[in-house]
Amino acid sequence: MAEGEPAAEPxxxxxxxxxxxxxxxxxxxxxxxxxxxxxxxxxxxxxxxLAASLIKEQLDKKFGPSWHAIVGEGFGFDISYECNTLLYLxxxxxxxxxxxxx
Amino acid sequence: MPGxxxxxxxxxxxxxxxPSEAEVKxxxxxxxxxxxxxxxxxxxxxxxxxxxxxxxxxxKIKEKEEKFKERRYKIAQVKENTLSVEDAIREGxxxxxxxxxxxDSVPEELTNHQLNEGITRSxxxxxxxLDTDRVIxxxxxxxxxxxxxxxREVVLYEIEGCIIHSNSQEAEVQAVRIKREEKWALKxxxxxxxxxxxxxxxxxxxxxxxxxxxxLDEIGLETEEAGEETSSDVGEExxxxxxxxxxxxxxxEEDIPGKKLVNRFNYSDRSVLTIACITRDKGxxxxxxxxxxxxxxxxxxxxxxxxxxxxxxxxxxKEKERQAKMIMAVKKEDRTIKKPVKTEDPIYKxxxxxxxxxxxxxxxxxxxxxxxxxxxxxxxxDKYRTEExxxxxxxxxxYQPTKGIAVxxxxxxxxxxDLFGVTxxxxxxxxxxxxxxxxxxxxxxxxxxxxxxxxxxGALCLDFHPRKCYYVCVGLQDGSVAVHNMQTPNxxxxxxxxxxxxxxxxxxxxxxxxxxxxxxxxxxxxxxxGRICKWLLLQNELLHSPIITxxxxxxxxxxxxxxxxxxxxxxxxxxxxxxxxxxxxxxAFGTIYKCNISYASTYFYHMKVHELTVYRISYNSFIPxxxxxxxxxxxxxxxxxxxxxxxxxxxxDASVQDVEWAPYSSTVIxxxxxxxxxxIYDLNVNKYIAACAQYVVCxxxxxxxxxxxxPAGHKMxxxxxxxxxxxxxxxxxxxxxRLKPKQPRKRKEAAVQIDETALEISKLEKILYHVRExxxxxESEE
Numbered sequence: 001m002a003e004g005e006p007a008a009e010p011x012x013x014x015x016x017x018x019x020x021x022x023x024x025x026x027x028x029x030x031x032x033x034x035x036x037x038x039x040x041x042x043x044x045x046x047x048x049x050l051a052a053s054l055i056k057e058q059l060d061k062k063f064g065p066s067w068h069a070i071v072g073e074g075f076g077f078d079i080s081y082e083c084n085t086l087l088y089l090x091x092x093x094x095x096x097x098x099x100x101x102x
Numbered sequence: 103m104p105g106x107x108x109x110x111x112x113x114x115x116x117x118x119x120x121p122s123e124a125e126v127k128x129x130x131x132x133x134x135x136x137x138x139x140x141x142x143x144x145x146x147x148x149x150x151x152x153x154x155x156x157x158x159x160x161x162k163i164k165e166k167e168e169k170f171k172e173r174r175y176k177i178a179q180v181k182e183n184t185l186s187v188e189d190a191i192r193e194g195x196x197x198x199x200x201x202x203x204x205x206d207s208v209p210e211e212l213t214n215h216q217l218n219e220g221i222t223r224s225x226x227x228x229x230x231x232l233d234t235d236r237v238i239x240x241x242x243x244x245x246x247x248x249x250x251x252x253x254r255e256v257v258l259y260e261i262e263g264c265i266i267h268s269n270s271q272e273a274e275v276q277a278v279r280i281k282r283e284e285k286w287a288l289k290x291x292x293x294x295x296x297x298x299x300x301x302x303x304x305x306x307x308x309x310x311x312x313x314x315x316x317x318l319d320e321i322g323l324e325t326e327e328a329g330e331e332t333s334s335d336v337g338e339e340x341x342x343x344x345x346x347x348x349x350x351x352x353x354x355e356e357d358i359p360g361k362k363l364v365n366r367f368n369y370s371d372r373s374v375l376t377i378a379c380i381t382r383d384k385g386x387x388x389x390x391x392x393x394x395x396x397x398x399x400x401x402x403x404x405x406x407x408x409x410x411x412x413x414x415x416x417x418x419x420k421e422k423e424r425q426a427k428m429i430m431a432v433k434k435e436d437r438t439i440k441k442p443v444k445t446e447d448p449i450y451k452x453x454x455x456x457x458x459x460x461x462x463x464x465x466x467x468x469x470x471x472x473x474x475x476x477x478x479x480x481x482x483x484d485k486y487r488t489e490e491x492x493x494x495x496x497x498x499x500x501y502q503p504t505k506g507i508a509v510x511x512x513x514x515x516x517x518x519x520d521l522f523g524v525t526x527x528x529x530x531x532x533x534x535x536x537x538x539x540x541x542x543x544x545x546x547x548x549x550x551x552x553x554x555x556x557x558x559x560g561a562l563c564l565d566f567h568p569r570k571c572y573y574v575c576v577g578l579q580d581g582s583v584a585v586h587n588m589q590t591p592n593x594x595x596x597x598x599x600x601x602x603x604x605x606x607x608x609x610x611x612x613x614x615x616x617x618x619x620x621x622x623x624x625x626x627x628x629x630x631x632g633r634i635c636k637w638l639l640l641q642n643e644l645l646h647s648p649i650i651t652x653x654x655x656x657x658x659x660x661x662x663x664x665x666x667x668x669x670x671x672x673x674x675x676x677x678x679x680x681x682x683x684x685x686x687x688x689x690a691f692g693t694i695y696k697c698n699i700s701y702a703s704t705y706f707y708h709m710k711v712h713e714l715t716v717y718r719i720s721y722n723s724f725i726p727x728x729x730x731x732x733x734x735x736x737x738x739x740x741x742x743x744x745x746x747x748x749x750x751x752x753x754x755d756a757s758v759q760d761v762e763w764a765p766y767s768s769t770v771i772x773x774x775x776x777x778x779x780x781x782i783y784d785l786n787v788n789k790y791i792a793a794c795a796q797y798v799v800c801x802x803x804x805x806x807x808x809x810x811x812x813p814a815g816h817k818m819x820x821x822x823x824x825x826x827x828x829x830x831x832x833x834x835x836x837x838x839x840r841l842k843p844k845q846p847r848k849r850k851e852a853a854v855q856i857d858e859t860a861l862e863i864s865k866l867e868k869i870l871y872h873v874r875e876x877x878x879x880x881e882s883e884e
Contacts (some may be wrong), residue, residue, distance in 0.1 A: 024394075075797060
């Protein structure tokens with residue numbers, strides 16, 4: 001485990017890639033949604049509210065209504081959703097995003 | 103007679119009631135008076151003289167009645183004596199009838215006069231049999247008491263009449279009541295009218311109106327109460343009518359005369375009725391989409407942890423991959439190291455032999471059916487096809503490392519008829535050309551080559567030495583030539599040309615030279631730089647001696663280029679089958695050169711034979727003056743040495759990659775096109791139509807590159823076809839493609855067999871004669 005020591009150093013590195021935590025979407029849909037979320041979050045990196053509304057609108061347009069989106073640095077959720085429409089991911093190292101349809 | 107008593111009562115009662123009805127006095131106490139002598143009272147409305155007479159008459163009647171009674175009593179006594187007690191009981195007289203003493207049982211004696219006396223009978227309204235002197239024993243007083251009641255009437259049915267005598271008091275009372283009722287009706291009508299008027303008044307007057315209404319209601323109530331009082335005075339009969347009058351509207355309606363009253367209980371107006379549509383609601387519900395539930399929590403710590411976990415997983419995967427790579431590398435190194443060590447080992451050598459035998463055995467089992475076909479199968483269909491034959495595909499040779507690398511040349515070993523060598527090289531020179539393989543296959547082992555030699559450059563041609571068949575020379579793409587000895591364990595390279603003598607371009611063709619003047623073995627090579635070189639195999643080196651350099655003729659180029667000698671680009675080299683000094687070279691410009699090894703600076707002639715590259719020149723194996731060329735301009739031509747015009751031209755619809763005369767017949771020639779189609783012509787059978795035209799390359803994008811006949815001829819009628827995919831296909835010629843020339847009859851009779859070679863020659867000569875004739879004629883005419 002000589003590799004363990006250098007691995008300890010880059011702990012300071014902030015990971016900003018989108019990390020999917022939970023999803024039951026189909027692969028195509030998921031990729032599209034992730035792309036959409038990434039663009040929205042990058043566009044409104046300081047305003048989560050606008051990002052969420054953008055995500056929601058675009059999802060509604062692409063996959064039909066009615067989508068819900070949460071963007072935030074700290075929140076909890078307890079939701080019921082239509083199967084195969086949930087995507088819960090982290091992005092930018094400090095933002096959690098949850099989208100679902102219901 | 104006592105039985106009739108009761109009936110008599112009934113008859114009495116009826117006349118009583120009838121007059122009561124007439125006088126509207128049904129329950130009058132005078133009823134009793136009807137039977138009493140005070141009948142006067144009844145009759146005595148007006149006390150007239152007639153009445154007095156009537157009374158007198160009545161008295162007479164009464165007297166008679168009394169007499170009659172007495173007599174009847176006597177008769178009754180007699181009869182009762184005869185009657186038993188039971189009878190009396192049966193007749194309902196058991197109770198209080200006092201029977202007369204039985205002493206007086208002797209019947210009264212009547213005189214004749216008495217008997218003859220007529221008795222007048224008359225119907226009376228009273229009951230003559232009624233007991234008037236009935237007694238009851240009073241236990242208290244201990245004596246009989248007379249029953250006062252003298253009527254035993256029973257009321258069975260009673261009804262009040264609807265007619266009143268107009269002069270009666272009742273009628274008067276009624277008249278008074280009606281008058282009062284009329285007054286009330288008028289009052290109520292007035293009230294109703296007022297109410298209606300008020301209802302029509304405006305909204306702001308409602309309050310006042312309502313007050314008035316209440317007042318009016320009070321008035322109404324008062325009147326009603328008054329009505330009730332009066333009705334109670336009048337009697338029971340008035341109440342029913344009053345009850346009906348209490349609702350105001352009813353009273354109002356009843357007041358209007360001549361109006362048709364409406365039956366309020368079963369009323370309908372036809373004109374209004376239509377069929378009412380019945381509306382119904384119907385609905386369905388779809389199943390809801392499946393849903394599920396999820397919970398989660400987001401915070402900076404959670405996000406950080408997840409990222410860390412994911413990053414660690416990625417790192418781990420990377421590490422694994424790296425380790426796997428390292429292991430692979432180690433393994434590779436191991437292999438490369440181990441291999442030479444083992445091969446040098448004598449034990450390994452022996453084992454290799456054993457394994458080789460085993461391999462042969464396995465292949466023999468696996469490919470037994472192909473071997474059988476090769477040896478014995480003759481297509482029975484050829485009996486029915488007169489001018490056609492087929493090719494039967496047998497083994498397919500593949501060498502895994504050369505998959506996708508083109509077969510550049512295939513050559514049979516001259517000594518071992520089942521052995522052939524193949525060179526692999528990439529024909530597309532734009533690509534990396536560092537792969538070249540020489541492999542020697544045997545038909546006995548189609549799965550793996552007997553010898554393999556890898557080169558660092560593409561191998562383009564090879565040749566086996568005709569006598570020392572274990573020597574193989576190879577021409578490479580980098581311009582070098584190499585000689586291998588198959589007798590050495592690994593088919594080691596014995597000689598390889600050095601850089602200073604190398605060709606400056608690809609070596610397109612190599613050929614062993616059977617020059618017995620040389621003490622050493624020697625071979626020729628034709629390179630892309632226009633040079634033809636001779637190589638001598640010395641003790642430990644390869645001696646290079648240039649023979650000739652071929653230039654393009656000036657006339658072929660435009661006159662603008664002054665004194666520039668352009669080198670031709672040889673692509674193929676062929677020796678004359680009889681004269682080892684003479685050879686022929688084909689070039690990429692479509693020309694052929696006939697040269698002699700003894701004269702380095704000059705050549706016999708050169709000739710433009712094709713518009714594009716000449717891929718191959720093949721001498722006829724029986725008549726060396728006849729040769730064939732294959733060109734990239736889709737044509738295959740047959741020439742006669744020294745004749746500028748081709749004898750035959752075949753257009754094969756694709757670039758002709760290779761051509762070869764059959765070793766067994768003077769008239770059979772085979773060509774192969776890039777599309778993978780083999781054309782075999784038997785000039786003796788048909789000069790114009792191919793005896794066989796068959797696709798032999800499987801893959802669509804692969805092109806065929808070379809073709810060769812097995813030199814064994816009739817013993818092994820096989821051809822090999824190589825393609826750009828690295829596959830060599832073995833094909834067996836069907837009997838129609840290898841016909842032997844017939845012995846002439848005359849000779850047969852003489853039983854002298856002519857040599858087959860001579861027959862073959864004569865066969866071709868015969869054909870040539872027909873072709874030459876018109877040409878000669880033409881020449882003579884000119």
